[in-house]
Amino acid sequence: MPFTRRVRMLGVSAVLLAGTALVACGSDDKPTTPDLAARGTAMTTVKPERRDLANKVSLTGKVVLNPTYGLVAPVDGEVRFLNVRPPTRTPTKATRVATVYDDDDKAHHIEVPAGSGFAGRLVDDRATVTAGMPVVSAKYAGYALVAELDGGQAYQISGAAGTVIAQIKNGPGPFPCTMLGTIAALPAGNVPEEPAPSTSASAPPVVREPGNTQNSEPTGLRLTCTGAADIKMINGAAATLEVVTQSASNVLTLPVEAVAGKQGKGQVDVVGPDGMRQTREVVLGLTDGKVIEIKSGLTGDEMVAVPGPNLPQPAPGENGPLGPGTK
Numbered sequence: 001m002p003f004t005r006r007v008r009m010l011g012v013s014a015v016l017l018a019g020t021a022l023v024a025c026g027s028d029d030k031p032t033t034p035d036l037a038a039r040g041t042a043m044t045t046v047k048p049e050r051r052d053l054a055n056k057v058s059l060t061g062k063v064v065l066n067p068t069y070g071l072v073a074p075v076d077g078e079v080r081f082l083n084v085r086p087p088t089r090t091p092t093k094a095t096r097v098a099t100v101y102d103d104d105d106k107a108h109h110i111e112v113p114a115g116s117g118f119a120g121r122l123v124d125d126r127a128t129v130t131a132g133m134p135v136v137s138a139k140y141a142g143y144a145l146v147a148e149l150d151g152g153q154a155y156q157i158s159g160a161a162g163t164v165i166a167q168i169k170n171g172p173g174p175f176p177c178t179m180l181g182t183i184a185a186l187p188a189g190n191v192p193e194e195p196a197p198s199t200s201a202s203a204p205p206v207v208r209e210p211g212n213t214q215n216s217e218p219t220g221l222r223l224t225c226t227g228a229a230d231i232k233m234i235n236g237a238a239a240t241l242e243v244v245t246q247s248a249s250n251v252l253t254l255p256v257e258a259v260a261g262k263q264g265k266g267q268v269d270v271v272g273p274d275g276m277r278q279t280r281e282v283v284l285g286l287t288d289g290k291v292i293e294i295k296s297g298l299t300g301d302e303m304v305a306v307p308g309p310n311l312p313q314p315a316p317g318e319n320g321p322l323g324p325g326t327k
Helices: 002-027 153-158
Strands: 049-065 068-072 075-080 094-100 107-112 118-122 136-140 142-146 161-168 174-177 220-224 237-256 265-271 276-288 292-295
Touching: 049 153, 049 220, 049 276, 049 292, 094 118, 094 136, 094 265, 107 118, 142 237, 153 237, 161 220, 220 237, 237 276
Parallel strands: none
Antiparallel strands: 049 142, 049 237, 068 136, 075 094, 094 107, 118 136, 142 220, 161 174, 161 237, 174 220, 237 292, 265 276, 276 292
């Protein structure tokens, strides 16, 4: 075959092959990719659950022998102290140490409980005091658990009529621990000298044994509690205390990740049958750090998106209660 004719035939074949390739690319056999979900579609949902919920604060403490704790004024008024001396043996009944008289001159007594002794006055006699102010220090006779607090922990616990559960490291527990006195920091307490009895000029002088005027030591913010008498304790042993400040039974809850906000009012995204989110206002209650109580705003039959909605950002330069850039 002549060379020119051979080149012409090769060119025709190349054209035919190119056409075949174009037809193949235009066929319906092209590869496909998965469809993307529409913007705003929730991929994870959760349904509210009913459960018992407790608000807890965990503290690190230790076993202490004969700890000092404080007793507070029960009402606003004027405090008047009784002439009480520190005991020489463990009291088996409560000891009245002071009385606070309110504006109506009604008496409100302050008593050191049995098992503890009077340790000192924390304010002056006839001083004006307010409800909750430490006015008397007492010393517990025996072992107790003491946990030092920072300011944040103190405010979490303050005013809560909660329960305390204790666990001694590598020892007894968990067991209930009864709180003693206040968690407030205490100044040094004093016990005034007992006045010497009066004597006549002709009588010989009275020799009086010195009274126990040693001040009770000041303390920082701390929680003091005691366990049952049969619990073996070793002075200085480490312990963990769990304070239940609030609790609620059979309440509606959601995971904290599903909720925008921590206290008071919040928001959740309710997911409809079409998979789209609708933001709804809710009222929040207790939380244990994992779930949070939904007090109102949901019936419990909804499906809620996880994570929850993003709170709107403030306008540039706008200040909120927590400082610049907050609402």
